[in-house]
Amino acid sequence: MSETAQQDRVRPWRFADWFVRHGRMLVIGLPMLWLMIFFLAPFFVVFKISVSELAIARPPYLPLTSWEDGKLILTLNLGNFQYLIEDSLYVSSYLTSIRIAFFSTIFALLLGYPMAYVIARSTGHRRNILLMLVMLPFWTSFLLRVYAWIGILKANGVINNFLMWTGVIDSPIVMMQTDFATYVGIVYTYLPFMILPLYANLAKLDTTLLEASSDLGARPLTTFLTITLPLSIPGIVAGSMLVFIPAIGEFVVPTLLGGPDTLMIGRVLWSEFFNNRDWPVASAVAMAMLVLLVLPVMWLRRAQSQQEAG
Amino acid sequence: MQKTGFFMRFITVLGFVFLYAPILSLVIYSFNESRLVTVWGGFSTKWYGELLKDPQILSAAWISLKIAFTSASIALVLGTLTALVLVRFGRFRLRELLNGMITAPLVMPEVITGLSLLLLFVVMESWLGWPSQRGFTTIVIAHTTFCMAFVAVIIESRLSDMDESIEEAAGDLGARPVRVFFDITLPTIAPALVSAWLLAFTLSLDDLVIASFVSGPGSSTLPMVVFSKVRLGVSPDVNALATIMIGAIGLGVVIATILLLRQEKRAE
Incomplete structure (x- = not known):
């Protein structure tokens, strides 16, 4: 020793x-x-x-x-926060952000759930290919994909050209620089974030439960509403929060596709910082945004730990 | 296996059209002769020529590639260490803190990450005199921080799927932890390391918001240059650039997937 x-x-x-x-x-x-x-x-x-x-x-x-x-x-100057509450611009940009993020999440869920369901129910190569097709846009430049929508939605863009050519409309529909375009852009950008957790959840679903249900005479819709949907709630919450949280602070989509009145917090923070060079107010906006995100983040973490626990 | 209803399949097809139509239109109109991006004026590759003559885009692309390479590599090391610690090291003090800090960047709005890092750099400069100017280094630090979170997620799931008994066997035979890591763990998770690095690389290459906050004069990245062009309206050479990037990345992902599938088959 x-x-x-x-x-x-x-x-x-x-x-x-x-x-x-x-x-x-x-x-x-x-x-x-x-x-x-x-x-x-x-x-x-x-x-x-x-x-x-x-x-x-x-x-x-x-x-x-x-x-x-x-x-x-x-010296602690609370004036910046006071300013945020008193100036209607900030309050309305908060409400706009929450509204746009909320409805984008709903639209992404309505579109993403069937997609995740179909992928989870397919097998072998087909499933892998469909999954890759969901992931692939995520790998290509986000900025350029948002930019692509300008060419599609603008007055002499793809959709208007097509509709005027077929004679459905006489004058172009205004779609660019509207809330509609912002919804399209956000749903488009974050759709994979909705699909992937939903897929992970639905793929793990015990299919014997579904068989039992149909053996006992339940119609497909009844089986879906009473078994599949309740069991997929953790996936729904996780996917929804993964869309909602980044959508709240989204800057690129409302700037490129939205109108001048599509004021979202991310855009307000950006202009306070870069255009007004008011760092203290920009920081106060960031703090207020963080407070808004605490609840969704906690909800997300709970859903994720439920998913892991199976 | 229960069959999926017509309605579900219809929505799925619609969803994939929604995902791919914009990308397809970008590619098609990049070969358009006309300057009016959406009016077809005949087939042409002239915008690709214009693009290669644009010094601003070329130098920005070079800066972006250097930043993406450096930050993806650092993020790979730090993200893998984090995943290893979280999956294999059991309980330790501050584990929950590390777990929270590595998952939060995944959902943090980019404007907050960008602003907070810039303010940190400004405060550090006045306290420590470093970083004396913002540019390459500060962008690399910022990108590494959010990319390592994505790396950690990928490696974590790979490590928890991995059969731990091989590592234990190596340990029982007297190999030290470092040796076990380099001889057993690392080769096993190699495919996941490749895809994690690629993801980190593309995320860094793609980032506009965070880079805009922490960059300095003379270090405009490609997304920053593209954004300032696009803000003024559609321009055909951006379509050409998009097509090149989509082509390169699509090809890379397809090749990587084929290689992974082949390796899995061999393993079976």
């Missing part, structure tokens, strides 16, 4: 030895440290700047603490 201890002592320091002893800590520590610095810490910075005062300086806000007559003074 003492001999090996002595050997240990005389052996020169080697990284391999050190790694065996402390490797676990290093492996945990590396990603932990990265995420703490670049994911967690930024939120504290946003909070700090949301309670600071706008200034014509570089960076454009005043420090929270100052030193005067030997006193350390901490």
Whole structure:
């Protein structure tokens, strides 16, 4: 025993030895440290700047603490939040965001559920190919896919050209720069996020239950409503939240497809930051958006842990 | 197996048309002679020529590729470590914190991620003097942070499907954890590593919002240049660019899928 201890002592320091002893800590520590610095810490910075005062300086806000007559003074400016509540622009952009995200989620669910159901019920190669077809648009540029809709929806775009050619309409329908175009863009962008968790849920569904139900004489619709639908609720919640949460903060779709009055929070934050250079108000908008997202995120996590538990 | 109803199948077909019609129209109109993107003026490849002569697009594409390569590679290492820790390391203090921090970026609205990281960089600059200017490095850090979350999800599901007994056997035979990881775990999850890296690469290549916040002068990425063009209306050379990107990515994904299927067959 003492001999090996002595050997240990005389052996020169080697990284391999050190790694065996402390490797676990290093492996945990590396990603932990990265995420703490670049994911967690930024939120504290946003909070700090949301309670600071706008200034014509570089960076454009005043420090929270100052030193005067030997006193350390901490100034928390709640004016930015007050401003958000009092100015009707922010309140209405909040309501617009919630409305658009909510209805987009409903539309994505109505379109995505049958797709997930059909994929889950197909087998072998067919299932793999259908799944890949759902995933493939997700791999191609999101910006360019949203851009494609401009060419389809605009006054002399694909749809209007076709309808005028067939003689259904005489003058083009206005679709671009409307809420309609925004809904189309958001449903289009986030549809795979709805389909994939629903698929994962429906594929695991115990099909003997369905057979039992039809053996006992239930019609397909009854079986669907009493067995499939209730059992797929965790998938519905997970998919819906995966659409709703990012849709709330969506910037690209309302900017490219929506009209000037399609004001969503993401767009307001962007213009406060880039056009008005009002960092404190932009930070306050971000904080308010985070508060709005707490409940959906908790709901998502619960649905996901239910899914995992099966 | 119960048959799916007509209604369900009809909606599914409609859904796939909805997913692919815009992509198809992009490709078709990229070969349009006319400057008016949606008026057909005959077949032409001139917009591809225009695109290759546009120095702004070319340099932005080069910057974007460099950023995507670097951040996908760092994200692969950090994301794989995170997945390994979450799946194999059992319970430890702060496990829930790590789990929360790695899943939150998946759903975090991009404007918040972008704004918060930029503000962090500004504060760090005034406290530490680093990063002294925003550009390549800050975009790579930002992209790594959200890409590693996607990497971790993919690797996590692969690791929990993996047969742990091989790792245990190697350990019982005296292999150290590091050796087990490099000799057993890593080769087994290699296909998942490839698809995770590819996903991280495309996500980084595609990002507009976060890059807009954390970039600096002279480091406009491809999506930033495209966005400023598209904001002014449709332009035919963007269609050509889209077709090239869709072609390259589609080809890559199809090849990767075929290789994975072949490997699975061989494993059987």
